[in-house]
Structures are given as C-alpha cells and as structure tokens.
Amino acid sequence: MKAFNKVITLNPDNQDAWYCKGAILNRLHQYEDALKSCNRSIALNPENGYYWARKGNILRNMGRNGKALKAYNKSLEINPGDEVTWLGVGTVLENLNQYDRAQDAYNKYLELNPHDTNVWFNEGIVLTKMGKYNEGLKAYNKYLELNPKVEMV
Structure with a gap:
C-alpha cells in the first residue's frame, strides 16, 4: 500500500495506482476507501472497463447490488x-x-x-x-x- 501511496503522491493522476490501491483496499474490506480510489481511477480514465468492473466488485461487496449492476453494465459496454x-x-x-x-x-x-x-x-x-x-x-x-x-x- 505504501508504494501506491508514494506513486499517487508523486503523480496524483496515475490511474493505475489509484486502481491498484482500490483493489488492495477492497481485499482488506475497506470498501468506502476502496470505492474512493476506484472512483478516482474512473475519473482519470472513464473508458477503462476494468476500472468499472472493479467498482462493481466493490459495490457488490458493500451489498449495493443495484449500483454494482450499473457499474458492471458500464464495464460490459466497454469490454463485452x-x-x-x-x-x-x-x-x-x-x-x-x-x-x-x-x-x-x-x-x-x-x-x-x-x-x-x-x-x-x-x-x-x-x-x-x-x-x-x-x-x-x-x-x-x-x-x-x-x-x-x-x-x-
């Protein structure tokens, strides 16, 4: 996690660092922070379907199934x-x-x-x-x- 935070500090527009940070936070069950990181990666590159899929995973883990489905559908628009x-x-x-x-x-x-x-x-x-x-x-x-x-x- 420290490595990704350092990358983000040096380059706050590094979409992959935000994505990876969100993935780690998701695995640690820190869903709110994971969602914030994932949303940041999407804001930097909204046409990356994998970012939307990760958002769907986080939302599903949070029990927000309707919102998760919307994120998954956006991912499938990009990567069917x-x-x-x-x-x-x-x-x-x-x-x-x-x-x-x-x-x-x-x-x-x-x-x-x-x-x-x-x-x-x-x-x-x-x-x-x-x-x-x-x-x-x-x-x-x-x-x-x-x-x-x-x-x-």
Missing part, C-alpha cells in the same frame, strides 16, 4: 467479452433474486470460459432456485465432471 464481469453480473443478479437474468449472465460467462467449475455450480444453484431441476442437475453434473475430486455436492 470480459468473462469476469459477466460473473459479477450473474452474482449480483442472483443476489437480487433475478434468477433468469443471472442464468443468462452465467451462460455468457461459460461461453467464454466453459471449464470454470465454480460457475457450473452457481448455474446449478440458479436453475434449482428457478425450479428447473433437470437442468440444474445437468449443471451440477458438469461441475462434477470438471472437478472429479469433489466428494459430494
């Missing part, structure tokens, strides 16, 4: 193929009990990264919550196929 942002969208929509839309986001993620076992598991949860038990079972089976060392689901 960013799989990690699609995962964030799916998680937020699941938190908002919008399971149909969450499934669509998870499917988009899985199109980009079909071997992510955790998202197959998330897909199974969403499908089960929607009452689509056979499809949910298929997703769980895909999870197990990709992750054979798991003993039980």
Whole structure:
C-alpha cells in the first residue's frame, strides 16, 4: 500500500495506482476507501472497463447490488467479452433474486470460459432456485465432471 501511496503522491493522476490501491483496499474490506480510489481511477480514465468492473466488485461487496449492476453494465459496454464481469453480473443478479437474468449472465460467462467449475455450480444453484431441476442437475453434473475430486455436492 505504501508504494501506491508514494506513486499517487508523486503523480496524483496515475490511474493505475489509484486502481491498484482500490483493489488492495477492497481485499482488506475497506470498501468506502476502496470505492474512493476506484472512483478516482474512473475519473482519470472513464473508458477503462476494468476500472468499472472493479467498482462493481466493490459495490457488490458493500451489498449495493443495484449500483454494482450499473457499474458492471458500464464495464460490459466497454469490454463485452470480459468473462469476469459477466460473473459479477450473474452474482449480483442472483443476489437480487433475478434468477433468469443471472442464468443468462452465467451462460455468457461459460461461453467464454466453459471449464470454470465454480460457475457450473452457481448455474446449478440458479436453475434449482428457478425450479428447473433437470437442468440444474445437468449443471451440477458438469461441475462434477470438471472437478472429479469433489466428494459430494
């Protein structure tokens, strides 16, 4: 953290330093400060989709799902193929009990990264919550196929 603070002191317009500082603060659960750092990186470069995705992650961690979704959508306007942002969208929509839309986001993620076992598991949860038990079972089976060392689901 000291290194990023020093860079910011020497060059307050260093957008990447602000972004990295926000990422560290987010991992430390210092969400308000993380959001301030992230907002600063966005103010310096609003066309960087990764900055918007980070903002979505921070807001999601703060429980501000509606605002997180807006940040993720802005990120996807800039980087529509960013799989990690699609995962964030799916998680937020699941938190908002919008399971149909969450499934669509998870499917988009899985199109980009079909071997992510955790998202197959998330897909199974969403499908089960929607009452689509056979499809949910298929997703769980895909999870197990990709992750054979798991003993039980």
